[in-house]
Amino acid sequence: MIEKVFFGGKTEQKVIENIKKHIKTLCSASDCFKKAIEEHNKDLIFCVPDLEREGDSIRREIISNIYEGAFLPFLRPNICRFVEIADEALDVVEDAAHEFEYLYLKLDKEIEDDCIKIADINTKMCEMLLVAFETLLSKEDLREKNLAIRIYEKKVDEIKFDLIEKLRKTDVKGFWEGKTLSDFISYLTRVSDVIEDASDYLYIINMSLR
């Protein structure tokens, strides 16, 4: 009985480490994707689905650990939801990478620049999400990290607005090329929204136990 009280600490630790690992996987995927666009490197694009699969398996492990008995039941659904939102971000990055493959890795210079900027901010947001999660373990203020992520998201929105204007003036050779381009930009800009959701959810989790 006593050991259940102390032993419990181990499962929680494992879950926390795994969540950090999961977010780091998200960061890597986003970074890899950005480099692929910058360097026009098709091989780099293949790392994204691999990372996404790894993220999925980490997520499954986290959730099964949680329901095996980590944390107060009151918190479990919230923590699971957070991991699921982070995983959704990973899925969106993979979707974007997938569409990018079809674009045969060529984009107009201006559009490409904007896309690289957005991909860069996405990566920074992922890193900030990790920092934000770690504040749950330390005494730092979560609100600042949350605000930083929102600032990043607003920057992406600004670029997105311009980008869509430019897109509308672009010529496309056919329906599928247009659709692929549109979907690509759509996924690319969605990543920041999902990460912002995840960050907001972290804030909810933080407040739930006070």
Next chain:
Amino acid sequence: MTELIPFAACILIAFGIGSNDTSNALGICIGAGIIKLRRAILLFGCFVLIGIMLQGQKVMKTVGRDLLEVNLSILSISLSISAILIILSNWKKLPLSTHQVIIGSLTGSGVASGADVNFLSIFKIFLSWIISPLTAFFFAFMLYKIMEKTLSRLSFFRIERILRNLLLISGILIAYNIGANELATVLGPVIYSGLIGKMPSALLGSFFLFLGAVFLSHRVIETVGKGITALDPFSGFAAQFGAGSCVLLFTFLGMPVSTTYCIIGGISGVGMLKGMETVKTGLIKKVIANWILAPFIAFLICFAIMRALI
């Protein structure tokens, strides 16, 4: 032969307490997932035994001796009626206080048979019944405020870890109280009537209480436990521990009080701080109605029967 009646009644009541009141103690712990049901019940049983061994005698004395001089007939009638009422209310899922029923019955049959009933004792007990939920309210209120100033400051996961341990301690406290206060109320009269010694009765009582918990408590834990676990663990702990310490205090004073009502007091205390209606006024009215009716009905029934028999 007739000596067995009080025994049977006691056993039934102990069983009833086990099946119904376990949820008070463990609802939160199990809801909190700190401990699995089986182990929880085992832990619960242990601490009930410890409770009645360590501190049962104060309440036992109040109910068994200070209140009135018990004899066999008083004992049989009051305990039997109590057992019936308690089992009926358990079955109908009404929140009935074991203490009130027993004391009402004892008083009823006592007065009817002309025994020497100590009205000062009754007055003190009555007063305790009124003050205890209010005290629990106050304790829970203060505890929550203290927790806000201290516990809230830590990082999230640290709070989670600490809270888990605290909830376990709180559950144990309630279990202890059930032994020291509730079970003592039941066993007090039996012991002081000389029918059975303290040790054997404590063991027997705890054992049957444990059986009640093992066999029947699970269905109540899901429903009643939700009353407290509807609050988040932070508030839930303040409410339960506030109630528990309040009951402990009254146990020290030898007064039999109801844990259920104290927990309601505790929840209201925390609810007031959060500004929300955790306990609905409808429920409070029901509780007050029960609180007034229960002892009186027990009193009247026993009075009537006693009179009829004499």
Next chain:
Amino acid sequence: MFFLNIFFQTNLVMLKIEKRMKITHLLSWGEGEEGKLMKVEEIMTKKLETIEADAPVYDAIERMIDKRIRSLLVKPLDEKDVYGVITVRDIVYKALGKNLDLNKTKVGEITSKPLVCINKGMDVEYAVSLMTKFNITRVFVCDGKEIIGIVALLDVMASSLIERARGGHGD
């Protein structure tokens, strides 16, 4: 080389001093830890909205409202002229406040020039110190003779917050 306009509105001065104190505080927070100062080109806005010097003030107002921005780069009238800047403050105090005709008054009449421009490699700190010294809320960023961006107080605040959120972490 940098010739600047100085505003004498006292309320404005107080507001600006408060805003700037907040920002220099944020800046100095991150600086000591990392020892790396941000360059203005990292935080500047590259999108520059321009307007002709002979356009009516009304157009400037319209443009600012539609684009949700507070300043416009004013193109030089001719060879001899220089770039200028027109801000919401110019419009409110000099045009609306003095009840000038918005359609007849030209942007060139109420614009501030020449504008403050700093090299893209300069530190954000330097930009803030200039803003403090000359009581302005934005500086332009130049690469040689070409204006490539603008750094406003909001940009400084946002980037300082991000540095702060990141900086405390020591990665």
